[in-house]
Amino acid sequence: MVSFRHVSFPFFLCLLFLIFLSPPTTGDPFAKQCGSTGDYTANSAYETNLNLLLRSLASNTSLSGGFLNATVGQSPEQIYGLAMCRGDANASVCRSCLSDAIQDAPQLCAYNKGAIVGYDDCLLRYSNLRFFSTVDSSSAGMIAWNANNVTDRSRFDKIVDELMSAITDWAVSNSTRRFATGLMVNSTKAPFPQIYGLVQCTQDLSPSQCQQCLQDIGLETRPIQLEGREGGRVVAASCNFRYEIYKFFDGAPSLRLEEPPENAPAPENAPAPVVPPPTKTPEEEGKKKNAIRKVLAIAIPLVTAFVLISIICICISTRRKPIVKLPLDGSSPEEIVSVESLLLDISTLRFATANFSEENKLGEGGFGAVFKGLLPDGREIAVKRLSASSSQGVRALRNELVLVAKLQHRNLVRLLGICLEEQEKLLVYEYMPNRSLDTILFDPEKRKQLNWGKRNKIIGGIARGLQYLHEESQLRIIHRDLKASNILLDAYLNPKISDFGLARLFGGDQTQCTTNQVVGTLSGSGGSKEQFWRYWTHL
Structure with a gap:
């Protein structure tokens, strides 16, 4: 057993610091954009609706899988809101991030009817105009990049483009959450052995809308500020992407790719040995032809009958349109086409x-x-x-x-x-x-x-x-x-x-x-x- 007098004073201070250390906060928002549709006044109906909306998004988004949109109030004081957490964020991180967002947004865009604030782990948006299920890349100016440059810029940019294109295809085609991460392993091991990427769209967008949004903010033709940079990201209201040479997301990547060595020699195609085809006797040839004739004799009538039956069924179904017979009081039955x-x-x-x-x-x-x-x-x-x-x-x-x-x-x-x-x-x-x-x-x-x-x-x-x-x-x-x-x-x-x-x-x-x-x-x-x-x- 160690007595208290044997514990040094600096160690005691460190122990107290660890005990009372508060949990990490979300930090300042990475991106901010205020609306352009007017202002509201203090204690107005719009402010009341805004407070109700923000509380609802903060408490219910994590329970809805990290994405939620909602509407509060009646026109002209109606307000629309959307909250989205990063696809790899757990419920606790999601709630914490949105808790900071609902406090920051009304202050960063004071008395403005619209606002967009983005953090590393979440995004919050509200407006007096309905924006659900529409592509909005107007805030694509929210760009950040790593200050360090790579030595081989052209090859690095090519590898990043290949990685981000593959991740985008995955998010658009294979994920209803419109979210995907990826890892590109560079076989040369230097100077950038691994590149990590992430893309995400709001879940109310269709696959084609998500693809269009990512293209609009420069995923395929990245902004000039990101060329040759070790990392960078672009955030818009409806989508965002990011890449780094270190892992910045949680969990295993959705895709893992490997970049072939630069200038790797192509494998030589050695000519395959010529093997003469096996010869068949006349009896074998005759048996084969008879078997083919029997198969054709059975298959052709069956296929013909199937085609004829299909045509007849199609004709009957198109001619017999379903009707709904609805007799009215004191009148003959009235027929109308199917509803x-x-x-x-x-x-x-x-x-x-x-x-x-x-x-x-x-x-x-x-x-x-x-x-x-x-x-x-x-x-x-x-x-x-x-x-x-x-x-x-x-x-x-x-x-x-x-x-x-x-x-x-x-x-x-x-x-x-x-x-x-x-x-x-x-x-x-x-x-x-x-x-x-x-x-x-x-x-x-x-x-x-x-x-x-x-x-x-x-x-x-x-x-x-x-x-x-x-x-x-x-x-x-x-x-x-x-x-x-x-x-x-x-x-x-x-x-x-x-x-x-x-x-x-x-x-x-x-x-x-x-x-x-x-x-x-x-x-x-x-x-x-x-x-x-x-x-x-x-x-």
């Missing part, structure tokens, strides 16, 4: 609506609830989830498919897709930011924005939509459920008629019809018809 082009996956809609969360619920009508969603391509949608137990919902779905899919008018809501999976009946429409007319008309405060000019505009739009349904469309349609909650308003208060679940289809020459039942649904906002007309005509 396969409108089909959407249930998983896509669950993700778009956060699994139909209450936070995304826009309202509820006679046939089910409506939810706001965001598709992967950035389009905002409204998803009508028809009641699973209501037979009325099935009829409504049939009517919607028959009618809305065929109707195209600026004052009719546009159907974007349908989903009929897992007992769900879902209709996907274009999203209307101002929701339905009743949410404004029956609200004492909101209805004040409806001056007579806007009311006239809404009335005229509804009238044009009805005129199209009654006289101008290829189908003559009576809506039968027209009310304030079925009039949707876009960002400019242009009205669009929706909900054709109770619509009635008439013949081309038919001008009147006597019904034997009352149809319609209750108002979604709770207002009576008397309230509707009183508020509508209120001065």
